Amino acid sequence: MIPRRALLKGGACALVALGSTPRFLVRAAGAATGTGKVLVAVFQRGAVDGLSMVVPYGDPACAAARTSIAIKPPARGDGERAIDLDGFFALHPALAPLAPLWSERTLAVVHACGSPDPTRSHFDAQDYMESGTPGVKSTPDGWLGRSLQARPSGTSPFRAVAIGPALPRALRGAPGGLAMSSIERFDIPGAPDTGARQGFEKLYAASARSDRLPAPTAPDPVRATGKETFDALRMLQAADASRIAPANAATYPSAPFGQAMRQIAQLIRANIGVEIAFAEMDGWDTHVAQGAERGQLAARLGELAAALAAFTHDLGDRMADVVVLTMSEFGRTVAENGNGGTDHGHATAMLVLGGGVRGGQVYGRWPGLGRERLYEGRDLAVTTDFRTLFAEIVTHHLGIRETSRVFPGWPATGPALGVMR
Amino acid sequence: MRRSGALEILVKPHMLALTILAVLLAGCATTRTDATIAHPGPRLDDRQIVHLLSRMTFGPRPADVARVRAMGVDAYLETQLFPSQLDDTTTERALESLPTLGLPLAVLLHDYPRPDPAVLAKIRNGEVSRREAMAMLPPETRPIRIVTEMQAAKMLRAIESERQLEEVMVDFWFNHFNVFAGKGEVRWYVGTYEREAIRPHALGRFRDLLAATARHPAMLFYLDNWLSAAPDFTIPAGPARGRKSGLNENYARELMELHTLGVDGGYTQQDVTEVARAFTGWTIDRPRVDPQFVFRPRMHDDGEKVVLGHRIPAGGGETDGERVIDILVRHPSTARFIATKLARRFVADDPPPPLVARVASTFTATDGDIRAMLRTIFTSPEFYAAPLRHAKVKTPFELVASAVRALDGHADVRAAQQLARAVGEMGERLYQATSPTGHADRAEAWVSAASLLARMNFALALSAGRYPGLRLGLDKLAPGVDRSTPRQTLDRLLAVILHDDVTPETRAVLTQQVAITDANDTRTGSSADRDRLAALVLGSPEFQRK
Numbered sequence: 001m002i003p004r005r006a007l008l009k010g011g012a013c014a015l016v017a018l019g020s021t022p023r024f025l026v027r028a029a030g031a032a033t034g035t036g037k038v039l040v041a042v043f044q045r046g047a048v049d050g051l052s053m054v055v056p057y058g059d060p061a062c063a064a065a066r067t068s069i070a071i072k073p074p075a076r077g078d079g080e081r082a083i084d085l086d087g088f089f090a091l092h093p094a095l096a097p098l099a100p101l102w103s104e105r106t107l108a109v110v111h112a113c114g115s116p117d118p119t120r121s122h123f124d125a126q127d128y129m130e131s132g133t134p135g136v137k138s139t140p141d142g143w144l145g146r147s148l149q150a151r152p153s154g155t156s157p158f159r160a161v162a163i164g165p166a167l168p169r170a171l172r173g174a175p176g177g178l179a180m181s182s183i184e185r186f187d188i189p190g191a192p193d194t195g196a197r198q199g200f201e202k203l204y205a206a207s208a209r210s211d212r213l214p215a216p217t218a219p220d221p222v223r224a225t226g227k228e229t230f231d232a233l234r235m236l237q238a239a240d241a242s243r244i245a246p247a248n249a250a251t252y253p254s255a256p257f258g259q260a261m262r263q264i265a266q267l268i269r270a271n272i273g274v275e276i277a278f279a280e281m282d283g284w285d286t287h288v289a290q291g292a293e294r295g296q297l298a299a300r301l302g303e304l305a306a307a308l309a310a311f312t313h314d315l316g317d318r319m320a321d322v323v324v325l326t327m328s329e330f331g332r333t334v335a336e337n338g339n340g341g342t343d344h345g346h347a348t349a350m351l352v353l354g355g356g357v358r359g360g361q362v363y364g365r366w367p368g369l370g371r372e373r374l375y376e377g378r379d380l381a382v383t384t385d386f387r388t389l390f391a392e393i394v395t396h397h398l399g400i401r402e403t404s405r406v407f408p409g410w411p412a413t414g415p416a417l418g419v420m421r
Numbered sequence: 422m423r424r425s426g427a428l429e430i431l432v433k434p435h436m437l438a439l440t441i442l443a444v445l446l447a448g449c450a451t452t453r454t455d456a457t458i459a460h461p462g463p464r465l466d467d468r469q470i471v472h473l474l475s476r477m478t479f480g481p482r483p484a485d486v487a488r489v490r491a492m493g494v495d496a497y498l499e500t501q502l503f504p505s506q507l508d509d510t511t512t513e514r515a516l517e518s519l520p521t522l523g524l525p526l527a528v529l530l531h532d533y534p535r536p537d538p539a540v541l542a543k544i545r546n547g548e549v550s551r552r553e554a555m556a557m558l559p560p561e562t563r564p565i566r567i568v569t570e571m572q573a574a575k576m577l578r579a580i581e582s583e584r585q586l587e588e589v590m591v592d593f594w595f596n597h598f599n600v601f602a603g604k605g606e607v608r609w610y611v612g613t614y615e616r617e618a619i620r621p622h623a624l625g626r627f628r629d630l631l632a633a634t635a636r637h638p639a640m641l642f643y644l645d646n647w648l649s650a651a652p653d654f655t656i657p658a659g660p661a662r663g664r665k666s667g668l669n670e671n672y673a674r675e676l677m678e679l680h681t682l683g684v685d686g687g688y689t690q691q692d693v694t695e696v697a698r699a700f701t702g703w704t705i706d707r708p709r710v711d712p713q714f715v716f717r718p719r720m721h722d723d724g725e726k727v728v729l730g731h732r733i734p735a736g737g738g739e740t741d742g743e744r745v746i747d748i749l750v751r752h753p754s755t756a757r758f759i760a761t762k763l764a765r766r767f768v769a770d771d772p773p774p775p776l777v778a779r780v781a782s783t784f785t786a787t788d789g790d791i792r793a794m795l796r797t798i799f800t801s802p803e804f805y806a807a808p809l810r811h812a813k814v815k816t817p818f819e820l821v822a823s824a825v826r827a828l829d830g831h832a833d834v835r836a837a838q839q840l841a842r843a844v845g846e847m848g849e850r851l852y853q854a855t856s857p858t859g860h861a862d863r864a865e866a867w868v869s870a871a872s873l874l875a876r877m878n879f880a881l882a883l884s885a886g887r888y889p890g891l892r893l894g895l896d897k898l899a900p901g902v903d904r905s906t907p908r909q910t911l912d913r914l915l916a917v918i919l920h921d922d923v924t925p926e927t928r929a930v931l932t933q934q935v936a937i938t939d940a941n942d943t944r945t946g947s948s949a950d951r952d953r954l955a956a957l958v959l960g961s962p963e964f965q966r967k
Contacts, residue, residue, distance in 0.1 A: 045856070067665075120674065120693075121684045123858050165848025167869045179869035181846070186870070188877055199934045199957045200877050206926035221868050222814060222962045229870035255550065282855050287645045287671045299550070338667020339648040344674065376690060 037321050037397055038268055040261075040277045040311075040354075041144060041170060044304070044328035045126060046285035050348030051334065051380065052297055053095070054109050054362070058088030061369035065335040069290045069297075069342070080293050085109070089362045093293050094302035097309035098353070105360035106312075106319070107353040108419050110389050112364050114330055114382040120344035122285070125329035129386060130169035132407050141173025143390060143406050144276050148174040150400045156273025157232040163260035163279050171278055178232055183242045183263050186233065201230045241270035250314035257281040258307040265314040268322065275398070284328060287341040308353065320355035323397045323420075325390075331380050334369055346379035350389060356397055356421050363389075363417045385410075388417060396420035465494050465805075471920045472810050475967040476767050477501065477799065478585035480823025483898060483917050498799055502624060502792045504584035512581045518834050519570040522612065526638070527711035529609050533564045535709075564609060568602045571612055572841035572851045573834045579822035580832050580840075590623040590791070591615065592818070593766055595852075598634040598680060599859035600643040602852040606708055607643050611852055614639035627759060627789030628750045631680060635746060638705045638712040644857065646672035647704040649697060651722035666720070673697035675857045677749065683761075686754030692729055698722040699733060699741035756784035760794065762862070767798050769812045770863045776803040811922075811966040814864035817847030819967065820876060824883055824959045827918045829894030836890035843882070847875040873965075880960035884952040899951060910951050911935050918958045927961050 056062050057073035071092055074084035082090035083099050089111065091099060101107035117134035119125050128134040132143025148160050153175065160174035167179040180186045188197045204226025236242075244266045252258040260279040267274050283300045290297045304326075312319050331348030347367075353359065367373050367381040375381040387410050391403040397420060403412055465473070470489050474481040477498075489497045500507060516522055521529060535541070536554045543549045555565060578588050595615055602611040618637040622630035634640045641647040649669035656664045673696035677688045702721030706713045716739040726733040726741065729752065733744050749755055760780035764772030780797050787793040798804055815823060821844050825832060832840060841851055848867065854860050861867075882888065884895065899913035911931055915923050934957060935950075958964060 119684070120690065121678050122856060123678075124684050165869065165871050165875075166866050172865065179871045181848075181871040181875070185846075186874060188874060188881070195934065196881060196953050196956060199930065199953070200960055202930045202933070203927060203957060203961050204873075206924075206930050220962060221864060222873070222965050225868050225870060226873050226962060229873050232870060233874075255552075287669055288648055337669055338650055338652070338654070338665070339645065339669050341645075341669070343670045 037399070038274055038277065038323075039144075039147075039393065039397055040264060040279070040322060040324040042304075042308075042324060042326045043126070043130075043168070043170070043278070043280040044284050044326060045122075045280055045282040046328075047122065047125070047330045047332060047344060048284040048300075048328040048348055049286060049290065049297060049332040049342050049345075050111065050113075050328075051331065052290070052292075053092055053301060054085070054111055054349040055082045055090045055092065056088060056111070056366065056369070057082060057090050059366070059369045061371075062334070065369070067336055068340050069292050069336050071292055082293075086362055088366075092298065092301050094298040095305045097302075097305040098351075101309070101312065101353055102360055106355070106357055107351065108357050108359045109349055109351055109362045110364050110384055110417060110419060111349045111362055112347045112367055112380055112382060113350050113384040113386055113389060114347040116382065116385055118346075118376075120330065120346075122329055122344075127169060129327060129329050132170075132387065132390065133409060134387075136409065139408075142168070142170035143394075144170040144278065145173030145177060146406045147394050147398055147400060148176070148276060150402060150405045151275065151398060154273055154275070157228050157235060158267060158272045158274050160276040161264075161267060161274055161278070163263050163277075168278050168280065171276070174276070176228065178228060180232075180263075182259070183236065183266055186236060188233075200226075204230060235272055236270075239270040239272050241266055241272065244269050246310070246314045248313045248316050250310040252310040252314075253303050253306045255303055257303060258310065261307040261311045262314070265311055268315065268318065286332070287337065287343060288339040290336075290341045308351075312353070323352065323354040323357060323393060325393060326351040327386065333378055334374060334380060335378065346375040347382040348380070350386070352389070352393070352419055358419055358421055361419075363419050384417065385414075387412070388414060389419065392416055392418075392420050468810075468920070468922065469805055470494065471922070472805065473799065475823070476804075476813070478589065479579040479819060480826045480967070481920075482826045483829050483894070486920070498796070501584070501586035502795065504587040504624070507583040509583045512578060512583070515577060515581060515833065516574055519574055521567045521570045522574055523616075524612075526609060526613050529567060529612070530709060530711075533562050533567060533609070534558075535564065567612055568608055568852055569838060569841075570834075571602075571615070573838040575851055576818075576822070576841040576844070577832055577834060577837035579818065580825050580830065580837065586795070587620075587623055590795075591620050593763075594619050594623050594630060596854070596859035596862075597762065598630075598640065599854050599857055600639045601855045603855065604643055606712070607639050610637070610639035610642060610712065613637075622791075624791050624795075627755075627784070627791060628746065630791075631750060632743070632746055634680070635676070635700075635742065636703070636714040638708065638714065640672070641703065641705050641714070642708070644672035644675055645669045646700050647708070649701050649703075650720040651698075651701050654720050657719065668694070668697050668701065668722075670694065670697045672700060676745075679857055681749040681758065682752055682754040683758035686752065686758060688729060695726040695728050696745050698724070699726050699728065699737075699745045702739070703742050750789060753781075753785070756781040756789075759789075760784055763794055764798060765862050767795075768804055769809050773803045773806075773809075776801050811963075813967050814867050814965055815967050816860065816862070816867055817844045817849040817872065817876070818851065820844075820847070820965065821879065823967070824880065824964070825891065825893075827959070827964075828883070828955070829898060831892045832888075833890040836888045839888050840891070843875070843879045847872045847879070868965075876965065877956075877960040880956040880964075881953075884955040884959065886952075895951070895955060896948075899955070908932070908935060911954055914951075914955055914958050918955070919961075919963055923961075923963055927963055931957060931961075 051062055052071055055071045063070040072081040074082050074090045080093060082093055083096060084090045085102060098107055115125060115128055115134045117128055130142045131139040133139040144160060157176045157178055159176035160171045162168050162171055162179045164179055165181055167177055171177040204223055246262060252262040257279060264277040264279060281304060286297050308324060315322060327350050328348050330344060330346055332342035332345040337343050364384040367383050373381065387407045391407055391412060394400045394403055394406050400406060467486055470486050471481060474485055536558060540554045540557065544551050544554050555563060582588050600607050600611060600614060602608050614637050618633040622633055648666065650666040652667045654666045656662055656666055670693050674693045676696065677686065678684045682688055702717045704715055704717055704720060706715035718738055721738060723736055725735040728745055728748055731748050733741055737744065760777045764777050764780055768776060780794050783794050783797045821840050844851060849860055898917045899910050915921055931954065934954060
């Protein structure tokens with residue numbers, strides 16, 4: 001009898017290539033790629049105001065610096081106000097759908113978290129948070145991509161999947177990194193006959209190395225990506241992923257982020273070997289009319305919370321193997337600006353939820369919001385390097401011991417947060 | 422015009438051989454002093470002409486190579502650099518069927534009104550999303566029409582215009598000075614922004630372009646400068662009367678990071694704050710009725726500012742902002758940053774540093790003359806270096822326009838709108854890039870499974886004639902497969918679409934495909950086979966590059 005792993009390594013691709021992937025093999029591919037653990041990374045692009053997302057109401061300087069946008073501190077029975085977490089921090093009222101996760105201790109918060117790099121450029125800060133190398137622009141790949149490199153090799157083309165038109169920086173370098181706009185659209189429905197589709201498949205399979213250049217130095221990414229695309233297409237259809245409907249009456253928001261989370265749940269439940277998934281949401285750059293309990297930021301937070309809550313309902317028991325991590329490139333100024341908004345700041349808050357999370361706790365040292373405690377006299381200081389949090393998840397959830405491979409050039413000194421069991 | 426570019430090449434030993442070769446090839450370089458020094462001049466071979474057209478335009482039409490060969494590359498470049506000489510009435514006439522296109526802002530705001538105040542209140546408190554609110558409006562007067570018509574116009578111009586380089590540069594500069602049409606009032610402002618701030622200066626002077634964007638309501642709104650005021654300014658009138666206002670850094674930061682110096686251009690947080698102070702009072706008069714730039718002295722912080730070491734004395738008023746623009750335009754980081762972005766667009770994702778340095782010195786020597794910088798690029802040996810041919814992956818917009826042009830296609834506005842939608846499905850939503858960075862100009866942004874599938878689907882839809890209002894020249898260019906000589910059709914398609922610049926692997930796969938016929942196909946056999954082959958060529962790895 002052929003050992004299962006050998007079959008998967010050599011045989012799965014061959015079978016997949018024949019276009020008749022047996023279901024057992026599809027399931028086995030998922031089971032074989034490591035532990036079945038999944039990390040879902042959610043990027044809040046535009047820099048979320050961590051001080052409104054998770055309000056440090058116990059620090060009097062917060063409300064004092066914010067005349068029109070301060071979130072009212074918790075008060076029993078008043079759903080319009082912030083939701084108390086621990087007597088010092090409180091969730092923004094729009095995050096109410098996440099409150100049950102806090103109570104059942106599957107949701108944790110890491111506050112005053114961010115990058116050691118001082119940049120207030122969205123582009124650079126996102127780039128650093130995705131490359132995992134703050135201050136170093138030449139890093140070719142992303143920290144999630146390197147995380148997969150450090151895991152036992154798998155055969156699935158869905159090991160790292162992003163919902164969106166492009167592969168995000170964080171997933172670059174992932175073996176089997178894939179971007180899809182949606183499961184439904186991941187197809188060639190326009191082909192008048194099977195010949196056209198096979199023709200495309202052969203064109204991209206022909207040679208991933210060749211190009212018209214005299215001496216190609218690296219595989220042509222266009223061809224390589226095309227080849228992976230057709231592998232993924234076959235697997236997705238074999239697993240019939242588009243037929244998987246949300247379970248447990250989970251209802252996702254119809255906006256793009258909600259739909260991205262719905263599809264990630266679909267892919268996880270299709271058992272096609274997803275190890276890392278990535279979704280993003282924008283609209284956090286609230287320079288004007290940020291709002292307080294209601295308004296612009298509240299609407300975004302409400303959408304975020306509804307999507308994450310639906311995701312946990314949908315996956316049900318499967319959440320035991322799943323961790324969702326939110327991140328944002330930096331936080332926003334402590335003080336409200338001249339237009340009822342906030343400008344680019346430094347530290348922010350990140351949410352961690354799912355199985356293996358020691359929830360019901362806010363992690364990190366609170367630096368304080370007194371003027372002398374602020375970063376450059378204006379922003380929440382970073383007391384937890386985002387890599388401390390990311391590395392802990394990579395180690396405890398994805399089982400990667402050598403985090404130096406995932407976060408090169410980072411000494412990883414300092415105590416662990418203890419956010420993961 | 423100076424010859425600094427060529428002189429600089431000569432001092433670089435490793436460039437010497439190339440330069441000598443180029444000068445020899447240029448042969449009797451005649452009247453154009455600045456353009457003919459470094460490039461192969463009138464002796465470009467057809468492959469080089471294809472390369473030039475694939476970078477300088479939205480892709481060659483079948484007759485273009487012969488046309489450029491006949492008129493000479495220099496003459497072609499010069500006519501493209503001075504596009505007003507080129508008759509483009511056919512394009513302009515086709516655009517007349519888009520009602521919103523030429524309308525003044527006041528008319529747009531009146532005829533394509535916003536949702537009523539009750540609905541707006543619901544948006545503000547999060548009860549309905551902006552998208553849902555917009556969907557409640559009657560379709561024919563929805564503000565979104567302004568944006569979809571702009572998308573159609575952009576697509577149509579890229580396909581049809583004789584002024585190809587101008588269109589390429591309008592695309593480039595809009596993206597450089599990006600505004601997001603989905604943010605608030607920008608959906609009304611975006612058309613005049615392109616028409617009045619970007620297009621007139623696309624081949625002009627960088628300073629004029631920068632100043633025009635700085636004063637346009639679209640930029641003032643998008644990056645919030647219209648609200649930025651001296652600390653503790655009290656709003657004197659209107660719905661927010663009596664409210665305090667103050668400084669907003671958004672524009673100041675992006676002005677330096679994205680429009681001029683570049684993120685590593687040497688500015689500090691203090692500079693951001695000072696620049697923001699300088700631009701206080703640059704705002705929008707009657708933003709919802711008849712938006713115009715206005716300087717409001719009462720909003721302005723009139724104290725002294727120090728920007729990048731330059732002192733701007735107190736009391737400068739409106740001129741503070743102009744002073745900042747001067748300081749930024751003359752800063753060497755700006756020359757380098759703009760040179761890098763231009764070279765990235767036209768040459769390679771990571772353009773050769775010596776070329777960037779020469780384009781930067783052209784910027785400095787000519788006071789930011791965009792035409793001069795383009796000449797430096799298009800006449801450089803680096804531009805024609807064989808390893809950099811096909812080095813760029815086409816953006817979705819370039820892919821769609823170049824596919825239609827390769828098949829000698831002509832679109833009406835309806836087809837153009839559908840084609841723009843196809844561009845969006847590949848990941849490039851025109852006028853809808855949310856961040857001030859705009860769309861990326863690097864391969865990794867456009868090469869993904871999602872995007873490649875969308876590209877293949879587009880190729881199939883295009884060659885199967887599934888865009889009503891689009892006339893393709895396929896029947897003339899490559900008549901249907903003749904079963905006795907099936908290779909001829911393929912050869913014609915490869916010649917027309919890829920100019921025979923194709924890998925042996927792709928040719929081999931396509932040759933196999935020639936033989937395949939499909940019993941399910943109900944159409945007349947030969948043209949269906951031809952269409953399928955055309956789709957495969959347009960969806961091939963080769964055609965994704967330029």
